[in-house]
Amino acid sequence: MIKRTINGLITAWKGLSLTIKHLFKSNSKREIVSITDDNYFKKQGNTNTIQYPKQQLPIPEVGRYQLEVEIDDCIVCDLCAKVCPVDCIDIESIKATEVIGQTSDGSKKMLYAAKFDIDMAKCMYCGLCTIVCPTECIVMTNQYDRTVFELKDLTYEFSDMSPEDAAEKRMLLEKQQAEKQAAKLAAMKQKEGGA
Ligand code: SF4
Ligand code: SF4
Incomplete structure (x- = not known):
C-alpha cells in the first residue's frame, strides 16, 4: 500500500514537473524565421503563442492560400x-x-x-x-x-x-448577330434568285 502511494506520488511529480517546465519555457516569444532556415523547427519550439498579427509564422512557398x-x-x-x-x-x-x-x-x-x-x-x-x-x-x-x-x-x-x-x-452582341443573320439570309435569297 505504502509502495503504491509512493509510486503514485513520484508519477504525479514527474507529470507536474514536465508541465511546470513547459509553462516557463513557453514564456519566450516565438522568433520568426524563414522556412528555409536550418534551425526552423528548433526555433519553433518552447512557445505556445505568437503576437498575431504583429508576428506571423513563416509560410511555405508552396503553400496554397486565398x-x-x-x-x-x-x-x-x-x-x-x-x-x-x-x-x-x-x-x-x-x-x-x-x-x-x-x-x-x-x-x-x-x-x-x-x-x-x-x-x-x-x-x-x-x-x-x-x-x-x-x-x-x-x-x-x-x-x-x-x-x-x-x-x-x-x-x-x-x-x-x-x-x-x-x-x-449583350445588346451590341445581339445587334451584331442579328445583322450577320440578316446578311446571311440576304445572300441566300440572292443566290436562290440567281439560280
Ligand atoms: S477554386 Fe476549385 S479548382 Fe481552384 S483551388 Fe478552389 S477547389 Fe480547387
Ligand atoms: S477563365 Fe480566366 S482565370 Fe479561368 S482559366 Fe481561363 S484565363 Fe484563367
Whole structure:
C-alpha cells in the first residue's frame, strides 16, 4: 500500500514537473524565421503563442492560400471553372463584337467577364484552377487570413464590369448577330434568285 502511494506520488511529480517546465519555457516569444532556415523547427519550439498579427509564422512557398485573379489577363476561357471539383467558380462571359485587347502574355481577348466569382467557403484549395489557366492569371497567394463576418463575403468578385456595361455589351452582341443573320439570309435569297 505504502509502495503504491509512493509510486503514485513520484508519477504525479514527474507529470507536474514536465508541465511546470513547459509553462516557463513557453514564456519566450516565438522568433520568426524563414522556412528555409536550418534551425526552423528548433526555433519553433518552447512557445505556445505568437503576437498575431504583429508576428506571423513563416509560410511555405508552396503553400496554397486565398485565390486571386488578375482579371486584365483573363481570357474568360472558363477552363478554371470546368476543372474545379467543387464548382465554386462562377463565370459569365459575353462575346465581344471585336478583339478587346490582349493579356500581358499577348493572348487576344475576345470575351468579357460579366461575372467572375469564387466562393472561397467552398474552395478546397486543390490548386487545379491555377494549373489549367492558360494565361496564369489565377493564382494562389500567401494570404491565409481574410476574416469576414458574413458567409457571403467569402465569395470574391473579380469582374470589373458594371451591370450596365454588361447589358450594353449583350445588346451590341445581339445587334451584331442579328445583322450577320440578316446578311446571311440576304445572300441566300440572292443566290436562290440567281439560280
Ligand atoms: S483551388 Fe480547387 S477547389 Fe478552389 S477554386 Fe481552384 S479548382 Fe476549385
Ligand atoms: S482559366 Fe484563367 S484565363 Fe481561363 S477563365 Fe479561368 S482565370 Fe480566366
